Amino acid sequence: MTGLEQDPEFDFDFLFEFNQSGEAAAAEHYSYTSSSLSSALPLPTAHTSLPAPCHDLQTSTPGISAVPSANHPSGYGGAVDSGASGYFLSSSNARPNGAPALESPRIEITSYMGLHHGTSQFFHDVEVEDVLPSCKRSPSTATLSLPSMEAYRDPSCLSPASSLSSRSCNSEASSYESNYSYPYASPQTSPWQSPCVSPKTTDPEEGFPRGLGACHLLGSPRHSPSTSPRTSVTEENWLGARGSRPTSPCNKRKYSLNGRQPSCSPHHSPTPSPHGSPRVSVTEDTWLGNSTQYTSSAIVAAINALTTDSSLDLGDGIPVKSRKTALEHSPSVALKVEPAGEDLGTTPPTSDFPPEDFTFQHLRKGAFCEQYLSVPQPPYQWPKPKSLTPASYMSPSLPALDWQLPSHSGPFELRIEVQPKSHHRAHYETEGSRGAVKASAGGHPIVQLHGYLESEPLTLQLFIGTADDRLLRPHAFYQVHRITGKTVSTTSHEAILSNTKVLEIPLLPENNMRATIDCAGILKLRNSDIELRKGETDIGRKNTRVRLVFRVHVPQPNGRTLSLQVASNPIECSQRSAQELPLVEKQSTDSYPVIGGKKMVLSGHNFLQDSKVIFVEKAPDGHHVWEMEAKTDRDLCKPNSLVVEIPPFRNQRITSPVQVSFYVCNGKRKRSQYQHFTYLPANVPIIKTEPTDDYEPALTCGTMSQGLSPLPRPYYSPQLTMLPDPSSCLVAGFASYPQRSTMMSTPPSSSPKLHDLSSAAYTKGIASPGHGHLELQPQAAEAPTIQEVPRPMAVQPGSPKQPPPVLLQPQVSPHLSSSCSLGYQQALCPNSPSSPLPSIAHEPTCLQSSAHPPTTGQQQHQSPKVRRNESPVTGPLSLPEVREDSNHNLAPIPVTIKREPEELDQLYLDDVNEIIRNDLSSTNPHS
């Protein structure tokens, strides 16, 4: 690292600049974005700044603790409100951020001292001092001398939990290096950060978005050559980069500390980066290039860049591999001279890229981040689209990656023609690539955009998303990894959006807007790295399922952009899971009358003759209300298929569908993920049920339609499962969307149709009085018209700390706390601790949820620790039962509820994240 990098002063300057100008700056940004975007930033630029928008949107939330309601209303809530607009993002009027003008109370950002981190970081990165002549800096910038890192790292800024000092591991080490690195870590704090990340904490660190990881990753020294972003923010950075092995946080791994793996250790890295750390290459051009660059967008970009590169500078700490990569591919403007012409990616942005330059756009898009990421530049250049207009390519205001988007709208449909295999062992940064994700039948996944008749190519975005029962969002522990080589025929480009690495693949008309995804691998980030991030609430342990998430932004004639998204089936990424755990990919039936008796064929992997299929009804708190082992036909059992007889449901008198789960168990701790199954009332024909009354809408929303789903499918579809389709609830027309499909029958590949609200549809729905119980109308009313306020209708999975859906809840009529309302609110703040959605939407759950917003099946699960406290004793629990019955006036059949710690494992695992979130939220006032 060069002295410059380490120059605290430098960082502080920026920091300060930021802080001081804080609000003003923030405001400026906004205004910039909103108003001046066009002027200040040429669309092309905006385009490039893609990340920014996302950040904005997302971020608005995250870093800013206060943002709360204000934000929501305008921000998320707004999104919701505007719903319709959501998908259509107006490129024209929108702020680059895409957010309504203002919504975002980014102001908060400013205030916070913690910002230093972020800012500093930010600047630090930027620091690229060389790049940024001090003279160019804003005069107003106050220079803060950095006496010591301590100062730098204002303890106050750190959340208690996160406080480095608190961490034993970092202790000393943390002092300088940590601090040093720390800044990087925080870029996320910036308001622009993705919301997904940590929502809300004022605490800078908290602000640390999980997405950050991505950035880190990107910047991270270790990441794989081209890609793997490492989240180094963690220990290495914070805790003491000095440690030999960058990794283990808190000395979890002694060996690492011992330098057992020197190779990994940044310090030892054999292949120091020639170019120096890939810092954010905020080059003069990009950053200061011209006066205009100071525009908000520029700032945003810079921030983004900063964000991403958190770890970069740890020069020493950069893992060989990462470093190598970074070096090779992403020359950082900042410190070192980039190899001339190294590649596009690295090329210091010149202030004037031709907007048309696709490559460039990408670069710019990623702005600093990308450079940072060091996207390996392929020998071949990113094809320049015939005429990829910014609009076609990307709108400045694109929905954040954690927003739920429809897979189709109007004539357009983004579809995964060929699903990826259910197992793909992800590689660590310390490993070589494990290749591209493949399709189960050989070959690679294929994605196609239907209904697009224009001649302009579009860009298909791919990122790694979660596969749990919550809303789809970028996975904190996995990043897409760009694969290159002889075997790769698909051109791709990496970009970083909201701290998540995104692979961009051209969708060409000549190929029927079809792309073979043979260039996407999956990188696993060390849990320790990610978990230590401030603001990161998810846990990595056993959180090994991901989905490939594809997005495409289709420019509309009216200037808006239609964003479609589709997620693949879940992909198990762990080695062990792939080898031992049973996996259910498909089920021949996903609903059946309570009488049971029907044979159901499960398709998947690792089935054994001894495999058991257990049907479970879970209470909102996660306890098993009912368990029943289904009969399996051992004779027909094959490694890839299992025939099971659907057991009769415990309550033969249900009046509405009840969703339960089942899993395949190969032994202790070897069980598949829960699959959803719906029991239908005995006398009810297996036909779709439409919400009929206020009392049961929830039910319908939550559970019904399963029977409808004609195709067997894995239940995975978190988003679907979690979110009752608002649209369905709101719009009569949408009722047709199988809620269930959303719940589980929807092919994993399908994205939440729930959100599939075309602007028109959505608008109508909202406007439509007929959907009264969807108290959404008011919101709609509040919301600016779509055109006026292009906000993604998509659901914003808030970060854990995200304020509860206050806005929505009130609107929901009490008696309705049905799934619809619930679902809706969930949709708004899916991750909100206060409004968790039960992964399993059985009737009781729906109702209860409403009654007990804070607890959902998942949340109710206690974290591992908590669990331990739980009585392992098996005993009858009447709670769930009673409530359920009472609610439905059903004569409950006595049920014995067993508490089996082991059994709950899965539940816990599934819910741990939520729990953690809750814990964090409760413990952290700010958040």
Next chain:
DNA sequence: TATCTGGAAGTAGCC
């Protein structure tokens, strides 16, 4: 030689 893979050793955390 480089990449991809499968397998397994070493380590950490939990019971």
Next chain:
DNA sequence: GGGGCTACTTCCAGA
């Protein structure tokens, strides 16, 4: 505090 287990991460070796 040690042993057993499981999960995570890293390393090794073969194709």
